Amino acid sequence: MIKAVLWDVDGTILNFLVAEAAAIRKLFAEFHLGTCTDEMLGQYSAINVRYWQMLERGEMTKPQILVGRFAEFFAANGLPADVAEAFNAAYQIRLGDTICFYDHAEQTLKALQGKVLQCAVTNGTKLAQTRKLAASGLNELFDYIFISEEVGAEKPAIAFFDRVFREIGSFHQNEVLIVGDSLTSDMRGGENAGIHTCWFNPYHKTKDVDVRVDAEIDDIAAVTDVMRRLADV
Ligand SMILES: [Mg+2]
Numbered sequence: 001m002i003k004a005v006l007w008d009v010d011g012t013i014l015n016f017l018v019a020e021a022a023a024i025r026k027l028f029a030e031f032h033l034g035t036c037t038d039e040m041l042g043q044y045s046a047i048n049v050r051y052w053q054m055l056e057r058g059e060m061t062k063p064q065i066l067v068g069r070f071a072e073f074f075a076a077n078g079l080p081a082d083v084a085e086a087f088n089a090a091y092q093i094r095l096g097d098t099i100c101f102y103d104h105a106e107q108t109l110k111a112l113q114g115k116v117l118q119c120a121v122t123n124g125t126k127l128a129q130t131r132k133l134a135a136s137g138l139n140e141l142f143d144y145i146f147i148s149e150e151v152g153a154e155k156p157a158i159a160f161f162d163r164v165f166r167e168i169g170s171f172h173q174n175e176v177l178i179v180g181d182s183l184t185s186d187m188r189g190g191e192n193a194g195i196h197t198c199w200f201n202p203y204h205k206t207k208d209v210d211v212r213v214d215a216e217i218d219d220i221a222a223v224t225d226v227m228r229r230l231a232d233v
Pocket residue numbers: 008009010011012180181182
């Protein structure tokens with residue numbers, strides 16, 4: 001029986017792409033960088049994902065990836081790369097301004113409240129995540145919030161999950177489920193921690209990483225069915 005659910009936040013409960021696009025567009029105007037087109041946003045998103053993967057692999061530090069992604073993006077578009085640091089600092093604040101839930105995410109969290117232990121497990125920065133969790137009301141729905149910057153380790157590192165298990169108390173690995181959109185941080189992290197894994201794949205991407213996925217869903221409401229199914233196994 002599943003007694004605790006570890007929820008990834010960005011790209012799983014909250015539509016990160018919508019928040020990201022709104023924040024970047026606003027900051028392009030504030031920093032007088034001209035217009036950020038849809039094509040440029042797509043390019044930025046791809047760069048951003050690549051930088052976070054470098055962090056997951058331990059190839060760069062968090063400050064390096066946060067500024068580096070914007071420096072590369074600006075340089076690729078003939079914009080001044082030296083504003084990347086100030087831009088990122090403002091972005092950490094702006095990112096919490098736009099809240100967009102995935103369909104059924106908020107309802108599912110509310111329906112499970114009090115029935116299972118619910119924890120946020122996120123690799124975002126403390127500043128951005130704290131603002132976002134407060135603005136969305138999500139901090140009221142979670143029993144625990146684990147932000148990698150505070151934990152001192154990033155998903156998928158086992159050190160991150162060791163800390164989660166230390167804090168939440170005595171749960172058997174078999175009683176814990178992680179739900180997330182990332183194969184390399186959430187599913188890999190769940191595999192490393194020996195817990196059940198549920199991949200939220202709303203855009204039906206190909207599973208291009210060799211990692212254990214116990215359930216795949218494209219709607220967050222299906223998490224309750226997954227929990228029921230795992231209880232029967
Ligand atoms: Mg995510």
